[in-house]
Amino acid sequence: MIKIISLSTSTVAANSSQLYIIMSEVKPFVLRWGIIGAGRISSSFVKDLVLPTEGRNVVDVAHAVTAVGSRSIAKAEEFITKFCPEGGCAQKAGFVDTKPVARSSYAAVYADENVDVIYIGTPHTSHYEDSKNALEAGKHVLVEKPATLNQAEFKVLSVLAKSKKLFLMEAVWTRFFPLTFALEDIIFKEEIIGEIRRLQSDFSIDFIDVVDEDNRLLDINLAGGGLLDLGPYPLVWALLLLYRHPNNNRMAPEQIRASMVKYAKTGVDLHTDWTLDFPLLGPGARASLSTSIGVNGPMDPYFAIRVADAARPDKFIIRRSKVGRGPQEFTEEVKEFPIQGMGLNWEADAVARYIRDGEIESERMPHSETLLELGIFDEIRRQGGYTLPKGLEKVDLSV
Numbered sequence: 001m002i003k004i005i006s007l008s009t010s011t012v013a014a015n016s017s018q019l020y021i022i023m024s025e026v027k028p029f030v031l032r033w034g035i036i037g038a039g040r041i042s043s044s045f046v047k048d049l050v051l052p053t054e055g056r057n058v059v060d061v062a063h064a065v066t067a068v069g070s071r072s073i074a075k076a077e078e079f080i081t082k083f084c085p086e087g088g089c090a091q092k093a094g095f096v097d098t099k100p101v102a103r104s105s106y107a108a109v110y111a112d113e114n115v116d117v118i119y120i121g122t123p124h125t126s127h128y129e130d131s132k133n134a135l136e137a138g139k140h141v142l143v144e145k146p147a148t149l150n151q152a153e154f155k156v157l158s159v160l161a162k163s164k165k166l167f168l169m170e171a172v173w174t175r176f177f178p179l180t181f182a183l184e185d186i187i188f189k190e191e192i193i194g195e196i197r198r199l200q201s202d203f204s205i206d207f208i209d210v211v212d213e214d215n216r217l218l219d220i221n222l223a224g225g226g227l228l229d230l231g232p233y234p235l236v237w238a239l240l241l242l243y244r245h246p247n248n249n250r251m252a253p254e255q256i257r258a259s260m261v262k263y264a265k266t267g268v269d270l271h272t273d274w275t276l277d278f279p280l281l282g283p284g285a286r287a288s289l290s291t292s293i294g295v296n297g298p299m300d301p302y303f304a305i306r307v308a309d310a311a312r313p314d315k316f317i318i319r320r321s322k323v324g325r326g327p328q329e330f331t332e333e334v335k336e337f338p339i340q341g342m343g344l345n346w347e348a349d350a351v352a353r354y355i356r357d358g359e360i361e362s363e364r365m366p367h368s369e370t371l372l373e374l375g376i377f378d379e380i381r382r383q384g385g386y387t388l389p390k391g392l393e394k395v396d397l398s399v
């Protein structure tokens, strides 16, 4: 039997049945999750925690769901019944006995001794306080994107987490996809397209025509709009491929130029476009990034490498010109990377390994890059004139 087994972040080929049996008998590290907010993304996350890790060739870690906290106990109970009645994959496999418990407050989840890490799936406006409360209660934290409303808020969380030696990470799941690592390899190591001079990335979903008027995405009091909700995805490609490019020496983009069109009914940003310049790369590289909650994107311009979906990539296409320099004649090579479930599980596996290994920060999603992201968003909102209602931001921007 030949089976590919991922023991840590690296992949090991085990080509004898004997080796496979020995590895299968090793009990994985089980991370016990407490979920905050019984909404849409929490349900996707938990559904992925239930999927067997073997489906993605992982044997060293597994996930238990031990508590779900909601502002309504009935909602928490319904969430468990619907998405994780037996718990996560670790409970289903019999590695732990604890069953998921419904909690009528988030505080009760922070206080639960059967919880190691809190997953925060609440609206943007709650991320700061929910993360702070969880850290103060001594729990590790994986907080949905954007980690906080502004850079100043995350600075406070970063200091708090480090002082308490707790793991804290913004849940930019796209960073943990095998496709993303493969793309970095072919660009940085194989250098198949030479120097990067320009990168375009868009992530846009037409929400205004499909969601209710009171949806969080349109609500300025929940910091709605495209930038904070969808903006992390176009940005992540600029950060991974340009900011983290070996020749960029982690130099922050030199210029940020941004423009916003507001959704007239509520004042959140409808269309947002921005550019970031990286002067150390090639002759000078530019990322042109955009997001919109008013149209579905993107268009299909000429490209050298195209990743099919900025948030949940499952394939990339390498387009090579056959003749001359133009787009007229080209070959296309499609590389596919199957996703198990929604694909939030690679991020969850990585968090389990960090916590197992006593890490308090992810090199893949370090605090410094969340701070960089949020600093860029602060500047885009300043240039676009998007001021959040007084009181939403709990830490002053000038901190």
Ligand SMILES: NC(=O)C1=CN([C@@H]2O[C@H](COP(=O)(O)OP(=O)(O)OC[C@H]3O[C@@H](n4cnc5c(N)ncnc54)[C@H](OP(=O)(O)O)[C@@H]3O)[C@@H](O)[C@H]2O)C=CC1
Residues within 6 Å of the ligand: 036, 037, 038, 039, 040, 041, 042, 069, 070, 071, 072, 075, 076, 121, 122, 123, 124, 126, 144, 145, 146, 171, 173, 216, 228, 229
């Ligand atoms: N990684 C990804 O792919 C995705 C990430 N996200 C991120 O996750 C977060 C949540 O988004 P999503 O799941 O779509 O949102 P939902 O509105 O579906 O769920 C948010 C949950 O937060 C809780 N909540 C706490 N305070 C409030 C409040 N004042 N108003 C409304 N709900 C509140 C509610 O849970 P309860 O009533 O149980 O307390 C609610 O169900 C966002 O920050 C978003 O950016 C969202 C979608 C995809």
Ligand SMILES: O=C1OC[C@@H](O)[C@H](O)[C@H]1O
Residues within 6 Å of the ligand: 205, 229, 230, 311
């Ligand atoms: O992260 C996200 O990706 C998918 C969108 O539907 C969602 O609103 C956003 O938060």
